[in-house]
Amino acid sequence: MQLKFWLGASVLATAAMFGSAPASAQGSLVMYCGVQEEWCRAMSTAFEKETGIKVAMTRKSAGEVYAQVKAEASNPRGDIWWGGTGDPHLQAAEEGLTEEYESAMNKDLQDWSLSQWKAAKKRAIGIYAGALGFGFNTQLIKEKGLADPKCWADLLNPKLKDDVQVADPNSSGTAYTLLATVVQLMGEDKGFDYLRALHKNVSQYTKSGAAPAKAASLGETAVGIVFIHDAVVFAVQGDPIKPVAPCEGTGYEIGSMSIIKGARNLENAKKFYDWALTPAAQALGAPAKSYQVPSNKNAPIPPQAPKMSDMKLINYDFVKYGSSAERTRLLTKWDKEIKAQP
Ligand code: PLP
Incomplete structure (x- = not known):
């Protein structure tokens, strides 16, 4: 579309x-x-x-x-x-x-x-x-000696272990958008590989999609995967959080x-x-x-x-990923292959 x-x-x-x-x-x-x-x-x-x-x-x-x-x-x-x-x-x-x-x-x-x-x-x-992305806490990233994360791939850095938050896609529309985005951006197998690797860095899957933005703004997590506008809320009030539109492209x-x-x-x-x-x-x-x-x-x-016209947006297939069969299938697969991992 x-x-x-x-x-x-x-x-x-x-x-x-x-x-x-x-x-x-x-x-x-x-x-x-x-x-x-x-x-x-x-x-x-x-x-x-x-x-x-x-x-x-x-x-x-x-x-x-x-x-x-x-x-x-x-x-x-x-x-x-x-x-x-x-x-x-x-x-x-x-x-x-x-x-x-x-x-x-x-x-x-x-x-x-x-x-x-x-x-x-x-x-x-x-x-x-609104477009999907992440927000990172500028102080925590500096303390870890990391360059500013700019891409989805940057969130897999082992130095971010237990320092990434994102919501659970069963409850949260934001997190389902992430699931559908990586599948469309990387292909299903590579997309699930990505989520499996990301899981190692995720400290908790929150219920609400915007909660990780607040956590990143407060320094409770280094990175929160959220809709970019949800990170902007805290950036404009002067919190040490920087919103990012990932370099590989993103969903919305x-x-x-x-x-x-x-x-x-x-x-x-x-x-x-x-x-x-x-x-x-x-x-x-x-x-x-x-x-x-x-x-x-x-x-x-x-x-x-956030200026969506300046971002690399994928051609998100709303019909497919909003269909009952596909949404149910992907959520079931995520529960089994990602959330159930230690
Ligand atoms: N907050 C804002 C400002 C949103 O635009 C959206 C998505 O439409 C959400 C929250 C989504 O909330 P959740 O991921 O908890 O379903």
Whole structure:
């Protein structure tokens, strides 16, 4: 899929479409949120304020939301699944766990966002994009006498033993993106060899994908494999962490949104969906320290957002790696061949 990142954005007024905040409550909405807690809260609070619809929000990692939506399929409790990597959204779409929807906002979206919508047969849409990489603690790397790591290969250095953190791909969309990225970048056998070698340096597989960025910023680990924008969060606040786009090339995510099949508050879920695609709603990411590239062409790109156009991005096959069979197969193989190693 070709990415065309739109630069020089401007915010358009979209309030007219949704009106101003009503005086009385308009029912409720159960939101499963897949990004950082702070952005999840900013979105739910702003939507409540604008519409009077009461939002019950829970933050979970992408694989966890997928598992919850699947477990609740016979008695759905959630209405909208907003955020998190696109692969589990695509898997849910294929398994009929989410609803088809076509928003009037589609006309304003980037091609990569609509490609996700088409791949999901209208059951998921792209809301932001971000590239995978890592962040390293500049002091710890210096103390170890290492040159700044620039490539995936650099993370295999034995001097980094027990000093790399990454999440578990079963729970985390970030870590599944790593798994699918190395398989596409290196081929499956070499990709698994890489993960096997990396395992020797991994001190722990965290539940949440962004946690290793915080650990690297605090000096609890020398390297955290994360979405680059998650490392930027700590770099811009002056922590000793440097974000890296790996030299061999890297994968990326199309963060997505889906309406849950059997949603009890379907009309409110559609209202949220339309609103979440507006420039005004997409502009809420940056103040909540989330520096992805938004999917609405008229939404501002945060100045802190890593420049994806300057990176060597692989041609990530979202259809294949978001398919139920492939995602299940790779996760099972990772459990058996990587996590189970001593
Ligand atoms: N945090 C941010 C800012 C993200 O963009 C994403 C992915 O969409 C995540 C976290 C993913 O979280 P996890 O890897 O825990 O599923």
